[in-house]
Amino acid sequence: MGNVALKGIDSETKNDRPGRSIVATDDLPLGVYHGTKGGRDRGKPFGFGTPNLPSQRILFVTAEIADFVKVGGLGDVSSALPRALAAHHDIRILLPAYREVIASSQEIRRVGRLPAYAELPACEVGEMTCADGLVIYVLLCPELYEREGGPYGTGPGGYGSSGWDDNDIRFARLSLAAAEIAAGHAGLDWQPQLLHLNDWTCGLAPAYLQWQGSHVPSVFTIHNLAYQGLYDASRCAALGIPDDAFQIEGLEYYGKLSFMKAGIVYASHVTTVSATYAQEITTPEFGCGLHGLLRCKAEQGRLSGIPNGIDDSWDPRTDAHLVQAFSANDWRGKRANAEYVRHRFGLAPSAGPLFAMVSRMVHQKGVDLVIEAAPSIVQAGGQLVFIGSGERRVEAQLDRLAERYPGAVGAYIGFDEDEARCIYAGSDFLLMPSRFEPCGLSQMYAQRFGSLPIAHRTGGLADTIEDGVTGFLFDKVTLASFMQAIQQAFSVYHSTELFYAMRRAAMTGRYHWRQSIAPYTQLYQRISEEAGVEARTTG
Numbered sequence: 001m002g003n004v005a006l007k008g009i010d011s012e013t014k015n016d017r018p019g020r021s022i023v024a025t026d027d028l029p030l031g032v033y034h035g036t037k038g039g040r041d042r043g044k045p046f047g048f049g050t051p052n053l054p055s056q057r058i059l060f061v062t063a064e065i066a067d068f069v070k071v072g073g074l075g076d077v078s079s080a081l082p083r084a085l086a087a088h089h090d091i092r093i094l095l096p097a098y099r100e101v102i103a104s105s106q107e108i109r110r111v112g113r114l115p116a117y118a119e120l121p122a123c124e125v126g127e128m129t130c131a132d133g134l135v136i137y138v139l140l141c142p143e144l145y146e147r148e149g150g151p152y153g154t155g156p157g158g159y160g161s162s163g164w165d166d167n168d169i170r171f172a173r174l175s176l177a178a179a180e181i182a183a184g185h186a187g188l189d190w191q192p193q194l195l196h197l198n199d200w201t202c203g204l205a206p207a208y209l210q211w212q213g214s215h216v217p218s219v220f221t222i223h224n225l226a227y228q229g230l231y232d233a234s235r236c237a238a239l240g241i242p243d244d245a246f247q248i249e250g251l252e253y254y255g256k257l258s259f260m261k262a263g264i265v266y267a268s269h270v271t272t273v274s275a276t277y278a279q280e281i282t283t284p285e286f287g288c289g290l291h292g293l294l295r296c297k298a299e300q301g302r303l304s305g306i307p308n309g310i311d312d313s314w315d316p317r318t319d320a321h322l323v324q325a326f327s328a329n330d331w332r333g334k335r336a337n338a339e340y341v342r343h344r345f346g347l348a349p350s351a352g353p354l355f356a357m358v359s360r361m362v363h364q365k366g367v368d369l370v371i372e373a374a375p376s377i378v379q380a381g382g383q384l385v386f387i388g389s390g391e392r393r394v395e396a397q398l399d400r401l402a403e404r405y406p407g408a409v410g411a412y413i414g415f416d417e418d419e420a421r422c423i424y425a426g427s428d429f430l431l432m433p434s435r436f437e438p439c440g441l442s443q444m445y446a447q448r449f450g451s452l453p454i455a456h457r458t459g460g461l462a463d464t465i466e467d468g469v470t471g472f473l474f475d476k477v478t479l480a481s482f483m484q485a486i487q488q489a490f491s492v493y494h495s496t497e498l499f500y501a502m503r504r505a506a507m508t509g510r511y512h513w514r515q516s517i518a519p520y521t522q523l524y525q526r527i528s529e530e531a532g533v534e535a536r537t538t539g
């Protein structure tokens with residue numbers, strides 16, 4: 001678990017897991033199944049229901065990928081979605097060459113070079129091929145990307161806060177590189193027909209494409225509208241942004257320059273990661289000031305939701321990170337993981353339910369509500385474990401909570417995927433009272449591992465949890481509403497048959513990336529046809 005704060009965790013037990021044994025069974029109807037060793041070794045995916053449409057060359061641009069660096073859900077998506085789409089398309093990734101990428105054992109071949117532009121430095125393009133054949137282009141620019149710290153900054157909590165001072169240059173450079181590769185200016189022997197861009201860090205790419213006069217179409221996926229990449233207007237010249245683009249129809253946002261708005265305005269199509277969130281962001285409550293623009297996009301048929309999925313590594317029957325593998329009905333196996341988690345977090349043996357929160361500890365995730373609910377959970381005989389990092393104030397509150405309830409509450413402040421997997425496997429309920437949630441992966445992982453999510457009815461949580469069947473949904477982000485759902489969970493827990501039936505239903509949920517291949521393929525085809533017509537019309 002590294003050298004971060006441990007509260008209530010017995011650090012001796014990490015390599016001393018009782019009864020580790022992996023038993024794969026085949027009683028879950030998961031479609032085509034690939035055993036993997038878990039973690040990074042994800043096996044080549046198959047597609048099903050793939051439409052009879054041509055394969056395309058796609059460059060998938062991202063600021064994080066779980067293979068090397070993961071801050072949150074975008075890292076998972078960037079690792080899994082392109083691999084799923086590779087069943088039908090020639091899809092490659094573009095990623096900054098962070099320290100972790102350079103330090104990895106993968107060979108990097110230098111294959112392209114890009115000149116300086118405005119204040120964006122010159123850089124090189126490297127190519128690496130993963131064990132499963134996925135090709136990743138890495139943007140080699142040591143002064144921008146090879147640093148001690150996260151992809152967005154040194155601070156906790158990921159995308160937004162405590163960002164590097166030169167993030168405008170860093171991610172404009174990434175965006176411009178994507179546009180230059182698309183236009184065939186990087187000297188590569190491969191040229192994409194389409195760009196698939198993710199979040200504000202690639203938001204300028206479709207704008208650069210347009211300013212270069214390129215007709216290469218682009219999909220811009222919003223994973224979280226709350227992180228927008230806002231900079232002072234005076235930075236436009238440094239980033240090579242033409243003066244006339246800084247206006248309300250362009251990338252101006254209340255007097256600032258917005259990378260997120262650039263992506264929305266200039267991309268051929270905008271997607272979000274669930275249907276409900278696609279609708280929610282067209283309203284003032286969830287639109288972060290961009291709801292008017294997004295509503296227009298929706299009316300033009302240029303905004304839609306394609307839900308995230310989960311990959312084959314998230315399978316309790318084969319996951320080598322677990323203390324003991326298990327399948328639906330094998331509650332002994334699940335209990336072995338619960339024992340491990342209790343032991344690891346210093347909790348007392350208990351016949352009561354084990355609640356968990358695995359999350360970036362930021363306002364979005366409603367951790368304040370969980371902290372408020374904790375005393376009632378403990379009083380009712382429940383136990384609670386937290387794993388996450390984020391806002392310092394929240395981390396301190398979690399530490400205090402663990403100190404106040406020794407043996408009943410444990411908190412680990414930090415990021416550890418192995419432990420997170422054991423917690424999904426060992427817990428009975430996952431708490432996810434997010435104020436908004438574009439899709440959410442944790443609730444899908446939890447369901448697959450037989451931990452019932454208790455979640456706010458919003459965004460992707462509303463789309464992926466069946467209330468009273470695979471988890472519990474509550475309507476308002478208030479303690480009263482949340483507590484009602486928690487009480488329901490307690491009563492289900494105590495009526496064993498119903499509890500096990502819900503667990504089984506949750507574990508057989510079908511949220512696989514294979515289901516995303518058809519909608520993305522149809523979308524890619526549509527915007528390519530439109531771009532072809534536009535290119536012919538405008539010459």
Ligand SMILES: Nc1ncnc2c1ncn2[C@@H]1O[C@H](COP(=O)(O)OP(=O)(O)O[C@H]2O[C@H](CO)[C@@H](O)[C@H](O)[C@H]2O)[C@@H](O)[C@H]1O
Nearest residue numbers: 072073223359360387388415416417420438439440441442
């Ligand atoms: N301390 C810790 N240790 C180990 N693992 C940890 C961890 N804290 C979190 N994680 C892991 O990080 C991931 C979180 O993914 P989510 O999609 O649930 O939320 P996130 O807000 O990061 O993603 C954003 O992008 C994704 C992708 O589109 C959307 O699903 C989501 O709604 C949106 O907010 C999960 O894999 C979880 O297990």
